[in-house]
Amino acid sequence: xxKSCCEGALENMSNARASFMWAIATHKGEIL
Numbered sequence: 364x365x366k367s368c369c370e371g372a373l374e375n376m377s378n379a380r381a382s383f384m385w386a387i388a389t390h391k392g393e394i395l
């Protein structure tokens with residue numbers, strides 16, 4: 364239970380970071 368909860372949190376963090384990086388890349392592309 365705890366393990367799966369931690370894994371879910373880590374996965375959400377990874378997805379959030381990927382979305383954040385993608386947003387930055389897209390924003391830079393729009394500026395350039």
